Amino acid sequence: QKEVEQNSGPLSVPEGAIASLNCTYSDRGSQSFFWYRQYSGKSPELIMSIYSNGDKEDGRFTAQLNKASQYVSLLIRDSQPSDSATYLCAVNNGSSNTGKLIFGQGTTLQVKP
């Protein structure tokens, strides 16, 4: 079992729809969770961080965390073609306190006009 799992996609949604990206993790001791957006050929860009169970909203983005189910998700409302990218879920290594991030392989999102 991989430490952080994501569906590689591609996930295709029409412009204006809600895109839902999911991530599961194996280490129950993990404490912090991050979503990065990566455009093709570019480096990852931090878009959301979440540390407590529940929802965290920032503009069109909502991160959801359920530690009991070891599940993190990212919702993108009113999806735009510019949101087309690979979304990486990252989890802090819960067994250490060093900020080491473990990444999933990423989900490719395609927003069609």
Added chain:
Amino acid sequence: DAGVTQSPTHLIKTRGQQVTLRCSPKSGHDTVSWYQQALGQGPQFIFQYYEEEERQRGNFPDRFSGHQFPNYSSELNVNALLLGDSALYLCASSFVVSMNTEAFFGQGTRLTVV
């Protein structure tokens, strides 16, 4: 406010050669982590430097080594390059080593080994 900067942006090396990649962290950040990202994969943790010492290391051979300078900048060295070392090398900086620290990436160095 300058973000994380890496140099060079692209590099082509021959098998067996050695390479040095450089990273300057975001202003105010004191911790630098290095990641390797193969095509179609998520970044893989190589190691992390804090207070000029290697704090944690991922599952990479000793051919991968690093250094952090007093100004918090860092270098990643790879010896005896293999074709499989071809990847995007990412530097991430953060402030204070903690679980909740947000890490910000530089633009990366694309290394091609031929």
